[in-house]
Amino acid sequence: MLPSNRKWFTEVCKEAGYAASWTIIDRLARVTSDYQTIEVFQTEHWGKLMVIDGFVMLTSRDNFLYHEMLSHPTLFSHPAPKRVLIIGGGDCGTLSEVLKHSEPVDVTQVEIDEEVTRLARQHFPELCERNDDPRARLLFDDGLAHIRQAAPESLDVIIVDSTDPIGPAEGLFGPQFVTDCYRALAPGGILVQQSESPLLHRHLIDGIRANMASAGFDDVQTLGFPQPCYPSGWWSATQGCKRSKLSAPGDERFKASGVETRYYNPGVHAGALAMILS
Protein backbone atom coordinates (compact mmCIF):
# COMPACT_ATOMS: atom_id res chain seq x y z
CA MET A 1 0.00 0.00 0.00
CA LEU A 2 1.19 3.53 -0.76
CA PRO A 3 0.91 5.70 2.36
CA SER A 4 -2.14 7.93 1.98
CA ASN A 5 -0.55 10.87 3.80
CA ARG A 6 1.29 11.72 0.57
CA LYS A 7 0.25 12.35 -3.05
CA TRP A 8 1.86 9.86 -5.40
CA PHE A 9 2.44 9.55 -9.13
CA THR A 10 2.63 5.88 -10.12
CA GLU A 11 3.81 4.31 -13.38
CA VAL A 12 2.66 0.76 -13.86
CA CYS A 13 4.81 -1.55 -15.99
CA LYS A 14 2.06 -4.04 -16.71
CA GLU A 15 4.13 -6.60 -18.60
CA ALA A 16 6.52 -6.90 -15.65
CA GLY A 17 4.00 -6.79 -12.80
CA TYR A 18 5.91 -3.83 -11.45
CA ALA A 19 5.23 -0.22 -10.54
CA ALA A 20 7.29 2.75 -9.40
CA SER A 21 5.90 5.72 -7.51
CA TRP A 22 7.11 9.19 -6.54
CA THR A 23 5.71 11.55 -3.93
CA ILE A 24 4.48 14.71 -5.63
CA ILE A 25 3.72 18.17 -4.38
CA ASP A 26 1.76 19.41 -7.37
CA ARG A 27 0.95 18.93 -11.04
CA LEU A 28 2.48 21.86 -12.89
CA ALA A 29 1.18 21.14 -16.39
CA ARG A 30 -1.12 18.86 -18.33
CA VAL A 31 -1.26 19.31 -22.09
CA THR A 32 -2.96 17.11 -24.64
CA SER A 33 -1.22 17.62 -27.97
CA ASP A 34 -2.06 16.13 -31.37
CA TYR A 35 -0.02 13.08 -30.38
CA GLN A 36 -0.18 12.44 -26.65
CA THR A 37 -0.86 13.78 -23.17
CA ILE A 38 2.13 15.36 -21.46
CA GLU A 39 2.22 16.09 -17.73
CA VAL A 40 4.81 17.75 -15.51
CA PHE A 41 4.84 17.21 -11.75
CA GLN A 42 6.84 18.78 -8.95
CA THR A 43 8.09 15.85 -6.87
CA GLU A 44 9.30 16.01 -3.29
CA HIS A 45 12.76 14.49 -3.86
CA TRP A 46 13.38 14.06 -7.61
CA GLY A 47 12.90 17.62 -8.84
CA LYS A 48 10.47 17.80 -11.75
CA LEU A 49 8.98 14.76 -13.43
CA MET A 50 7.74 14.64 -17.04
CA VAL A 51 5.21 11.97 -17.95
CA ILE A 52 3.80 11.13 -21.39
CA ASP A 53 0.64 9.04 -21.62
CA GLY A 54 1.28 7.78 -18.09
CA PHE A 55 4.93 6.77 -18.74
CA VAL A 56 7.82 8.52 -17.00
CA MET A 57 10.07 10.36 -19.46
CA LEU A 58 12.53 12.02 -17.12
CA THR A 59 13.17 13.54 -13.73
CA SER A 60 15.51 16.41 -12.87
CA ARG A 61 17.43 14.17 -10.48
CA ASP A 62 18.52 11.28 -12.67
CA ASN A 63 18.16 12.23 -16.37
CA PHE A 64 21.93 12.83 -16.64
CA LEU A 65 22.49 9.08 -16.74
CA TYR A 66 20.27 8.41 -19.76
CA HIS A 67 21.25 11.54 -21.70
CA GLU A 68 24.98 10.96 -21.20
CA MET A 69 24.79 7.28 -22.11
CA LEU A 70 22.67 7.88 -25.21
CA SER A 71 25.10 10.43 -26.62
CA HIS A 72 28.73 10.15 -25.46
CA PRO A 73 29.44 6.48 -26.17
CA THR A 74 28.32 7.02 -29.77
CA LEU A 75 30.05 10.34 -30.37
CA PHE A 76 33.29 9.08 -28.82
CA SER A 77 33.13 5.89 -30.92
CA HIS A 78 33.10 7.90 -34.16
CA PRO A 79 36.39 9.41 -35.38
CA ALA A 80 34.72 12.62 -36.65
CA PRO A 81 31.02 12.97 -35.77
CA LYS A 82 30.27 16.07 -37.85
CA ARG A 83 26.66 15.52 -38.92
CA VAL A 84 24.39 14.36 -36.13
CA LEU A 85 20.66 13.64 -36.28
CA ILE A 86 18.55 13.17 -33.15
CA ILE A 87 15.13 11.61 -33.64
CA GLY A 88 12.75 12.32 -30.78
CA GLY A 89 14.58 13.78 -27.80
CA GLY A 90 12.12 16.63 -27.40
CA ASP A 91 13.25 17.42 -23.86
CA CYS A 92 16.60 18.49 -25.43
CA GLY A 93 18.73 16.65 -22.85
CA THR A 94 20.42 14.51 -25.49
CA LEU A 95 20.89 17.54 -27.74
CA SER A 96 22.56 19.34 -24.86
CA GLU A 97 25.04 16.47 -24.33
CA VAL A 98 25.82 16.23 -28.08
CA LEU A 99 26.56 19.95 -28.22
CA LYS A 100 29.21 19.55 -25.51
CA HIS A 101 31.34 18.02 -28.29
CA SER A 102 33.33 20.26 -30.61
CA GLU A 103 33.28 18.03 -33.72
CA PRO A 104 29.61 18.33 -34.73
CA VAL A 105 28.94 21.08 -37.26
CA ASP A 106 25.27 20.28 -37.79
CA VAL A 107 23.04 18.80 -35.08
CA THR A 108 19.46 18.37 -36.21
CA GLN A 109 16.74 17.26 -33.84
CA VAL A 110 13.47 15.96 -35.29
CA GLU A 111 10.83 15.75 -32.60
CA ILE A 112 7.27 15.04 -33.65
CA ASP A 113 5.61 16.94 -30.80
CA GLU A 114 6.49 20.60 -30.30
CA GLU A 115 4.61 20.62 -26.98
CA VAL A 116 7.28 18.36 -25.42
CA THR A 117 9.99 20.90 -26.20
CA ARG A 118 7.84 23.84 -25.14
CA LEU A 119 7.25 22.20 -21.74
CA ALA A 120 10.94 21.25 -21.43
CA ARG A 121 11.99 24.87 -22.02
CA GLN A 122 9.61 25.91 -19.28
CA HIS A 123 10.24 23.19 -16.67
CA PHE A 124 13.69 21.76 -17.52
CA PRO A 125 15.53 24.91 -18.68
CA GLU A 126 18.88 23.33 -17.70
CA LEU A 127 18.43 20.83 -20.57
CA CYS A 128 17.64 23.56 -23.11
CA GLU A 129 20.55 25.90 -22.37
CA ARG A 130 22.36 24.94 -25.57
CA ASN A 131 19.30 25.11 -27.86
CA ASP A 132 20.52 28.41 -29.29
CA ASP A 133 23.90 26.97 -30.30
CA PRO A 134 24.27 27.95 -33.99
CA ARG A 135 25.03 24.29 -34.84
CA ALA A 136 21.62 23.17 -33.52
CA ARG A 137 18.51 22.94 -35.67
CA LEU A 138 15.22 21.99 -34.00
CA LEU A 139 12.57 20.62 -36.35
CA PHE A 140 9.11 19.48 -35.33
CA ASP A 141 8.30 16.78 -37.79
CA ASP A 142 7.89 13.04 -38.32
CA GLY A 143 11.23 11.30 -37.78
CA LEU A 144 10.24 8.35 -39.99
CA ALA A 145 9.56 10.63 -42.97
CA HIS A 146 12.66 12.70 -42.25
CA ILE A 147 15.00 9.72 -42.38
CA ARG A 148 13.25 8.30 -45.47
CA GLN A 149 13.97 11.56 -47.28
CA ALA A 150 17.53 12.02 -45.99
CA ALA A 151 20.25 11.96 -48.66
CA PRO A 152 22.27 8.72 -48.75
CA GLU A 153 25.47 8.79 -46.69
CA SER A 154 24.67 12.27 -45.41
CA LEU A 155 24.96 11.59 -41.66
CA ASP A 156 27.67 10.44 -39.23
CA VAL A 157 25.53 9.73 -36.18
CA ILE A 158 21.81 9.04 -35.70
CA ILE A 159 20.50 9.00 -32.12
CA VAL A 160 17.01 7.62 -31.58
CA ASP A 161 15.83 9.09 -28.29
CA SER A 162 12.27 7.83 -28.39
CA THR A 163 9.41 6.98 -26.09
CA ASP A 164 8.43 3.34 -25.61
CA PRO A 165 7.56 1.26 -28.71
CA ILE A 166 3.86 1.97 -28.46
CA GLY A 167 2.07 5.08 -29.70
CA PRO A 168 3.89 7.61 -31.90
CA ALA A 169 7.31 5.90 -31.51
CA GLU A 170 6.23 2.44 -32.66
CA GLY A 171 7.66 2.79 -36.19
CA LEU A 172 11.07 3.71 -34.77
CA PHE A 173 11.43 0.11 -33.61
CA GLY A 174 10.62 -1.42 -37.03
CA PRO A 175 13.03 -2.85 -39.62
CA GLN A 176 12.19 -0.32 -42.37
CA PHE A 177 13.28 2.59 -40.19
CA VAL A 178 16.59 0.92 -39.36
CA THR A 179 17.21 0.21 -43.04
CA ASP A 180 16.51 3.86 -43.85
CA CYS A 181 19.00 4.90 -41.15
CA TYR A 182 21.65 2.61 -42.60
CA ARG A 183 21.20 4.20 -46.01
CA ALA A 184 21.43 7.73 -44.58
CA LEU A 185 24.68 7.01 -42.70
CA ALA A 186 28.08 7.55 -44.28
CA PRO A 187 30.61 4.69 -43.97
CA GLY A 188 31.75 4.55 -40.35
CA GLY A 189 28.43 6.05 -39.30
CA ILE A 190 26.69 4.91 -36.12
CA LEU A 191 23.03 4.46 -35.23
CA VAL A 192 22.10 4.31 -31.55
CA GLN A 193 18.65 3.59 -30.15
CA GLN A 194 17.38 3.57 -26.60
CA SER A 195 16.50 -0.09 -26.16
CA GLU A 196 14.61 -0.45 -22.86
CA SER A 197 15.47 -2.70 -19.88
CA PRO A 198 17.97 -5.60 -20.12
CA LEU A 199 16.00 -7.34 -17.37
CA LEU A 200 12.44 -6.75 -18.54
CA HIS A 201 12.56 -6.23 -22.31
CA ARG A 202 15.05 -8.74 -23.71
CA HIS A 203 12.75 -9.61 -26.63
CA LEU A 204 12.75 -5.95 -27.67
CA ILE A 205 16.55 -5.64 -27.43
CA ASP A 206 16.90 -8.84 -29.45
CA GLY A 207 14.53 -7.39 -32.06
CA ILE A 208 16.50 -4.14 -32.36
CA ARG A 209 19.76 -6.10 -32.66
CA ALA A 210 18.23 -8.33 -35.34
CA ASN A 211 16.93 -5.28 -37.25
CA MET A 212 20.40 -3.70 -37.20
CA ALA A 213 22.11 -6.87 -38.33
CA SER A 214 19.56 -7.35 -41.15
CA ALA A 215 19.98 -3.74 -42.27
CA GLY A 216 23.70 -4.42 -42.80
CA PHE A 217 25.34 -2.93 -39.70
CA ASP A 218 28.71 -4.61 -39.21
CA ASP A 219 29.06 -4.21 -35.47
CA VAL A 220 26.05 -4.22 -33.12
CA GLN A 221 26.53 -3.67 -29.37
CA THR A 222 24.18 -3.12 -26.46
CA LEU A 223 25.31 -0.92 -23.57
CA GLY A 224 23.81 -1.22 -20.11
CA PHE A 225 23.50 1.64 -17.63
CA PRO A 226 21.46 2.67 -14.59
CA GLN A 227 18.34 4.78 -15.14
CA PRO A 228 16.41 4.85 -11.87
CA CYS A 229 13.22 6.49 -13.14
CA TYR A 230 12.61 3.81 -15.80
CA PRO A 231 11.14 0.37 -15.00
CA SER A 232 13.74 -1.81 -13.21
CA GLY A 233 16.22 1.09 -13.03
CA TRP A 234 18.45 -0.75 -15.52
CA TRP A 235 18.37 0.52 -19.09
CA SER A 236 20.15 0.06 -22.39
CA ALA A 237 21.15 1.64 -25.67
CA THR A 238 21.91 -0.43 -28.76
CA GLN A 239 24.41 0.80 -31.32
CA GLY A 240 25.09 -0.33 -34.88
CA CYS A 241 28.15 0.76 -36.81
CA LYS A 242 28.29 0.83 -40.64
CA ARG A 243 31.48 -0.70 -42.04
CA SER A 244 33.53 -0.21 -38.91
CA LYS A 245 33.92 -1.39 -35.31
CA LEU A 246 32.66 0.12 -32.06
CA SER A 247 34.98 0.75 -29.13
CA ALA A 248 35.44 3.07 -26.17
CA PRO A 249 37.83 6.01 -26.60
CA GLY A 250 41.14 6.32 -24.83
CA ASP A 251 41.41 8.58 -21.80
CA GLU A 252 43.42 11.05 -23.91
CA ARG A 253 40.61 11.69 -26.38
CA PHE A 254 38.07 12.08 -23.58
CA LYS A 255 40.26 14.50 -21.64
CA ALA A 256 41.20 16.49 -24.74
CA SER A 257 37.51 16.85 -25.66
CA GLY A 258 36.81 18.94 -22.57
CA VAL A 259 33.40 17.21 -22.33
CA GLU A 260 32.26 17.31 -18.69
CA THR A 261 30.06 14.49 -17.42
CA ARG A 262 28.69 13.15 -14.17
CA TYR A 263 28.52 9.42 -15.07
CA TYR A 264 30.13 8.81 -18.46
CA ASN A 265 33.85 8.22 -18.79
CA PRO A 266 35.86 5.86 -21.04
CA GLY A 267 36.05 3.19 -18.30
CA VAL A 268 32.30 3.27 -17.74
CA HIS A 269 31.87 3.14 -21.54
CA ALA A 270 34.05 0.04 -21.87
CA GLY A 271 32.22 -1.55 -18.93
CA ALA A 272 28.83 -0.84 -20.51
CA LEU A 273 30.02 -2.52 -23.73
CA ALA A 274 31.21 -5.56 -21.74
CA MET A 275 27.65 -6.44 -20.69
CA ILE A 276 26.87 -9.85 -22.13
CA LEU A 277 23.22 -10.66 -22.72
CA SER A 278 23.02 -14.39 -22.25
Added chain:
Amino acid sequence: MLPSNRKWFTEVCKEAGYAASWTIIDRLARVTSDYQTIEVFQTEHWGKLMVIDGFVMLTSRDNFLYHEMLSHPTLFSHPAPKRVLIIGGGDCGTLSEVLKHSEPVDVTQVEIDEEVTRLARQHFPELCERNDDPRARLLFDDGLAHIRQAAPESLDVIIVDSTDPIGPAEGLFGPQFVTDCYRALAPGGILVQQSESPLLHRHLIDGIRANMASAGFDDVQTLGFPQPCYPSGWWSATQGCKRSKLSAPGDERFKASGVETRYYNPGVHAGALAMILS
Protein backbone atom coordinates in the same frame (compact mmCIF):
# COMPACT_ATOMS: atom_id res chain seq x y z
CA MET B 1 -2.66 4.74 -8.17
CA LEU B 2 -1.90 1.04 -8.15
CA PRO B 3 -4.56 -0.85 -10.13
CA SER B 4 -6.90 -2.51 -7.67
CA ASN B 5 -7.47 -5.57 -9.87
CA ARG B 6 -4.12 -6.93 -8.64
CA LYS B 7 -2.59 -7.62 -5.22
CA TRP B 8 0.59 -5.60 -4.72
CA PHE B 9 3.53 -5.66 -2.35
CA THR B 10 4.97 -2.14 -1.99
CA GLU B 11 8.26 -1.04 -0.46
CA VAL B 12 8.37 2.62 0.42
CA CYS B 13 11.75 4.37 0.42
CA LYS B 14 10.65 7.25 2.59
CA GLU B 15 13.86 9.30 2.49
CA ALA B 16 13.70 9.36 -1.34
CA GLY B 17 9.94 9.90 -1.78
CA TYR B 18 9.92 6.74 -3.84
CA ALA B 19 8.19 3.36 -3.82
CA ALA B 20 8.42 0.16 -5.85
CA SER B 21 5.62 -2.39 -6.13
CA TRP B 22 5.26 -5.93 -7.41
CA THR B 23 2.10 -7.85 -8.26
CA ILE B 24 1.79 -10.84 -5.96
CA ILE B 25 -0.19 -14.02 -6.14
CA ASP B 26 0.16 -15.10 -2.53
CA ARG B 27 2.10 -14.72 0.69
CA LEU B 28 3.95 -17.98 1.25
CA ALA B 29 5.44 -17.27 4.66
CA ARG B 30 5.47 -14.77 7.47
CA VAL B 31 7.79 -15.43 10.40
CA THR B 32 8.64 -13.15 13.28
CA SER B 33 12.03 -14.18 14.63
CA ASP B 34 13.96 -12.79 17.62
CA TYR B 35 15.31 -10.08 15.30
CA GLN B 36 12.81 -9.17 12.60
CA THR B 37 9.76 -10.14 10.55
CA ILE B 38 10.52 -12.11 7.40
CA GLU B 39 7.97 -12.60 4.62
CA VAL B 40 8.09 -14.54 1.36
CA PHE B 41 5.70 -13.76 -1.50
CA GLN B 42 5.01 -15.47 -4.79
CA THR B 43 5.03 -12.67 -7.38
CA GLU B 44 3.49 -12.80 -10.84
CA HIS B 45 6.65 -11.96 -12.81
CA TRP B 46 9.68 -11.88 -10.48
CA GLY B 47 9.53 -15.36 -8.99
CA LYS B 48 9.67 -15.33 -5.21
CA LEU B 49 10.24 -12.19 -3.16
CA MET B 50 11.76 -12.10 0.34
CA VAL B 51 10.99 -9.10 2.51
CA ILE B 52 12.41 -8.25 5.96
CA ASP B 53 10.63 -5.65 8.09
CA GLY B 54 8.97 -4.30 4.94
CA PHE B 55 12.21 -3.99 2.92
CA VAL B 56 12.86 -6.10 -0.16
CA MET B 57 15.82 -8.47 0.30
CA LEU B 58 15.76 -10.36 -2.98
CA THR B 59 13.69 -11.74 -5.83
CA SER B 60 14.32 -14.90 -7.83
CA ARG B 61 14.51 -12.89 -11.03
CA ASP B 62 17.24 -10.38 -10.32
CA ASN B 63 19.28 -11.50 -7.28
CA PHE B 64 22.10 -12.78 -9.54
CA LEU B 65 23.23 -9.18 -10.10
CA TYR B 66 23.74 -8.35 -6.43
CA HIS B 67 25.19 -11.70 -5.43
CA GLU B 68 27.67 -11.77 -8.32
CA MET B 69 28.78 -8.18 -7.77
CA LEU B 70 29.21 -8.59 -4.02
CA SER B 71 31.47 -11.62 -4.41
CA HIS B 72 33.36 -11.90 -7.71
CA PRO B 73 35.01 -8.44 -7.90
CA THR B 74 36.48 -9.03 -4.45
CA LEU B 75 37.56 -12.63 -4.94
CA PHE B 76 39.11 -11.86 -8.33
CA SER B 77 40.94 -8.83 -6.86
CA HIS B 78 42.73 -11.02 -4.32
CA PRO B 79 45.66 -13.16 -5.49
CA ALA B 80 44.76 -16.11 -3.21
CA PRO B 81 41.42 -15.73 -1.37
CA LYS B 82 41.71 -18.80 0.86
CA ARG B 83 39.92 -17.71 4.05
CA VAL B 84 36.61 -15.98 3.39
CA LEU B 85 34.13 -14.64 5.94
CA ILE B 86 30.59 -13.60 4.99
CA ILE B 87 28.72 -11.50 7.54
CA GLY B 88 24.95 -11.58 7.04
CA GLY B 89 24.05 -13.14 3.70
CA GLY B 90 21.49 -15.50 5.23
CA ASP B 91 19.82 -16.23 1.90
CA CYS B 92 23.10 -17.97 0.92
CA GLY B 93 23.24 -16.36 -2.55
CA THR B 94 26.61 -14.73 -1.85
CA LEU B 95 27.93 -17.94 -0.29
CA SER B 96 26.91 -19.81 -3.43
CA GLU B 97 28.85 -17.40 -5.66
CA VAL B 98 31.95 -17.54 -3.41
CA LEU B 99 31.93 -21.34 -3.55
CA LYS B 100 32.12 -21.22 -7.36
CA HIS B 101 35.78 -20.28 -6.82
CA SER B 102 38.39 -22.98 -6.24
CA GLU B 103 40.81 -20.96 -4.06
CA PRO B 104 38.77 -20.70 -0.85
CA VAL B 105 39.50 -23.45 1.65
CA ASP B 106 37.33 -22.06 4.45
CA VAL B 107 34.16 -20.04 3.83
CA THR B 108 32.40 -19.07 7.04
CA GLN B 109 29.05 -17.35 7.00
CA VAL B 110 27.86 -15.60 10.16
CA GLU B 111 24.17 -14.76 9.91
CA ILE B 112 22.44 -13.49 13.01
CA ASP B 113 19.01 -14.88 12.13
CA GLU B 114 18.66 -18.60 11.43
CA GLU B 115 15.09 -18.07 10.21
CA VAL B 116 16.38 -16.21 7.13
CA THR B 117 18.43 -19.23 6.08
CA ARG B 118 15.64 -21.67 6.91
CA LEU B 119 13.23 -19.73 4.67
CA ALA B 120 15.86 -19.43 1.92
CA ARG B 121 16.41 -23.20 1.91
CA GLN B 122 12.66 -23.64 1.52
CA HIS B 123 11.86 -20.91 -1.02
CA PHE B 124 15.16 -20.17 -2.79
CA PRO B 125 16.74 -23.64 -2.93
CA GLU B 126 18.78 -22.61 -6.00
CA LEU B 127 20.79 -20.27 -3.74
CA CYS B 128 21.44 -22.99 -1.15
CA GLU B 129 22.66 -25.74 -3.48
CA ARG B 130 26.27 -25.32 -2.36
CA ASN B 131 25.55 -25.10 1.40
CA ASP B 132 26.80 -28.65 1.86
CA ASP B 133 30.17 -27.91 0.27
CA PRO B 134 32.75 -29.17 2.83
CA ARG B 135 34.49 -25.77 2.70
CA ALA B 136 31.33 -23.98 3.90
CA ARG B 137 30.55 -23.36 7.55
CA LEU B 138 27.23 -21.76 8.47
CA LEU B 139 27.11 -20.08 11.87
CA PHE B 140 24.12 -18.28 13.33
CA ASP B 141 25.65 -15.64 15.52
CA ASP B 142 26.34 -11.95 15.92
CA GLY B 143 28.70 -10.77 13.18
CA LEU B 144 29.95 -7.86 15.28
CA ALA B 145 31.06 -10.18 18.11
CA HIS B 146 32.47 -12.71 15.63
CA ILE B 147 34.76 -10.20 13.99
CA ARG B 148 35.80 -8.70 17.34
CA GLN B 149 36.97 -12.15 18.44
CA ALA B 150 38.61 -13.14 15.15
CA ALA B 151 42.37 -13.74 15.30
CA PRO B 152 44.45 -10.91 13.80
CA GLU B 153 45.40 -11.38 10.12
CA SER B 154 43.37 -14.59 9.95
CA LEU B 155 41.19 -13.73 6.92
CA ASP B 156 41.74 -12.90 3.25
CA VAL B 157 38.27 -11.62 2.36
CA ILE B 158 35.38 -10.27 4.43
CA ILE B 159 32.05 -9.77 2.64
CA VAL B 160 29.38 -7.77 4.47
CA ASP B 161 26.08 -8.79 2.92
CA SER B 162 23.78 -6.94 5.28
CA THR B 163 20.33 -5.46 5.41
CA ASP B 164 19.93 -1.68 5.46
CA PRO B 165 21.73 0.28 8.19
CA ILE B 166 18.76 0.28 10.53
CA GLY B 167 17.76 -2.53 12.87
CA PRO B 168 20.11 -5.49 13.46
CA ALA B 169 22.61 -4.37 10.78
CA GLU B 170 23.20 -0.87 12.10
CA GLY B 171 26.52 -1.69 13.80
CA LEU B 172 27.89 -3.11 10.53
CA PHE B 173 28.00 0.44 9.17
CA GLY B 174 29.94 1.87 12.15
CA PRO B 175 33.67 2.69 12.37
CA GLN B 176 34.46 0.17 15.16
CA PHE B 177 33.30 -2.75 13.02
CA VAL B 178 35.42 -1.62 10.07
CA THR B 179 38.46 -1.26 12.35
CA ASP B 180 37.86 -4.79 13.67
CA CYS B 181 37.67 -6.08 10.08
CA TYR B 182 40.96 -4.38 9.23
CA ARG B 183 42.64 -6.09 12.15
CA ALA B 184 41.25 -9.50 11.17
CA LEU B 185 42.46 -9.24 7.57
CA ALA B 186 45.91 -10.46 6.52
CA PRO B 187 48.02 -8.07 4.43
CA GLY B 188 46.47 -7.90 0.95
CA GLY B 189 43.09 -8.72 2.47
CA ILE B 190 39.90 -7.10 1.20
CA LEU B 191 36.74 -5.96 2.97
CA VAL B 192 33.63 -5.41 0.83
CA GLN B 193 30.32 -4.02 2.05
CA GLN B 194 27.03 -3.53 0.28
CA SER B 195 26.73 0.26 0.27
CA GLU B 196 23.24 1.15 -0.95
CA SER B 197 22.26 3.40 -3.89
CA PRO B 198 24.73 5.80 -5.56
CA LEU B 199 21.77 8.02 -6.42
CA LEU B 200 19.87 7.99 -3.12
CA HIS B 201 22.39 7.21 -0.39
CA ARG B 202 25.54 9.15 -1.15
CA HIS B 203 25.98 10.23 2.49
CA LEU B 204 26.04 6.55 3.49
CA ILE B 205 28.58 5.61 0.80
CA ASP B 206 30.73 8.57 1.85
CA GLY B 207 30.51 7.37 5.47
CA ILE B 208 31.58 3.83 4.59
CA ARG B 209 34.49 5.16 2.53
CA ALA B 210 35.55 7.45 5.38
CA ASN B 211 35.34 4.54 7.87
CA MET B 212 37.54 2.39 5.63
CA ALA B 213 40.11 5.15 5.12
CA SER B 214 40.21 5.87 8.87
CA ALA B 215 40.64 2.18 9.66
CA GLY B 216 43.78 2.16 7.53
CA PHE B 217 42.67 0.60 4.24
CA ASP B 218 45.07 1.71 1.52
CA ASP B 219 42.75 1.50 -1.46
CA VAL B 220 39.02 2.18 -1.22
CA GLN B 221 36.77 1.80 -4.27
CA THR B 222 33.02 1.86 -4.82
CA LEU B 223 31.55 -0.32 -7.58
CA GLY B 224 28.20 0.48 -9.18
CA PHE B 225 25.83 -2.11 -10.60
CA PRO B 226 22.15 -2.58 -11.44
CA GLN B 227 19.89 -4.15 -8.81
CA PRO B 228 16.30 -3.65 -9.95
CA CYS B 229 14.55 -4.79 -6.77
CA TYR B 230 16.35 -2.23 -4.58
CA PRO B 231 15.34 1.45 -4.41
CA SER B 232 16.40 3.27 -7.62
CA GLY B 233 17.58 0.02 -9.24
CA TRP B 234 21.18 1.25 -8.98
CA TRP B 235 23.26 -0.21 -6.18
CA SER B 236 26.85 -0.30 -4.97
CA ALA B 237 29.49 -2.23 -3.08
CA THR B 238 32.45 -0.52 -1.43
CA GLN B 239 35.78 -2.34 -1.12
CA GLY B 240 38.80 -1.58 0.97
CA CYS B 241 42.14 -3.31 0.47
CA LYS B 242 44.78 -3.65 3.22
CA ARG B 243 48.30 -2.78 2.03
CA SER B 244 47.60 -3.44 -1.63
CA LYS B 245 45.68 -2.09 -4.62
CA LEU B 246 42.34 -3.17 -6.11
CA SER B 247 41.96 -3.98 -9.80
CA ALA B 248 39.92 -6.15 -12.14
CA PRO B 249 41.44 -9.49 -13.21
CA GLY B 250 42.61 -10.24 -16.72
CA ASP B 251 40.40 -12.33 -18.99
CA GLU B 252 42.81 -15.24 -18.59
CA ARG B 253 42.33 -15.54 -14.83
CA PHE B 254 38.56 -15.28 -15.21
CA LYS B 255 38.43 -17.93 -17.93
CA ALA B 256 40.83 -20.24 -16.13
CA SER B 257 38.71 -20.01 -12.96
CA GLY B 258 35.77 -21.74 -14.65
CA VAL B 259 33.44 -19.44 -12.67
CA GLU B 260 30.18 -19.09 -14.60
CA THR B 261 28.23 -15.86 -14.28
CA ARG B 262 25.29 -14.09 -15.86
CA TYR B 263 26.41 -10.46 -15.34
CA TYR B 264 29.95 -10.37 -13.94
CA ASN B 265 32.96 -10.45 -16.22
CA PRO B 266 36.32 -8.63 -16.04
CA GLY B 267 35.11 -5.87 -18.39
CA VAL B 268 31.99 -5.25 -16.29
CA HIS B 269 34.23 -5.30 -13.19
CA ALA B 270 36.58 -2.65 -14.61
CA GLY B 271 33.58 -0.57 -15.68
CA ALA B 272 32.04 -0.79 -12.21
CA LEU B 273 35.34 0.44 -10.72
CA ALA B 274 35.40 3.34 -13.19
CA MET B 275 32.29 4.91 -11.68
CA ILE B 276 33.27 8.30 -10.29
CA LEU B 277 31.16 9.68 -7.48
CA SER B 278 31.34 13.44 -7.94
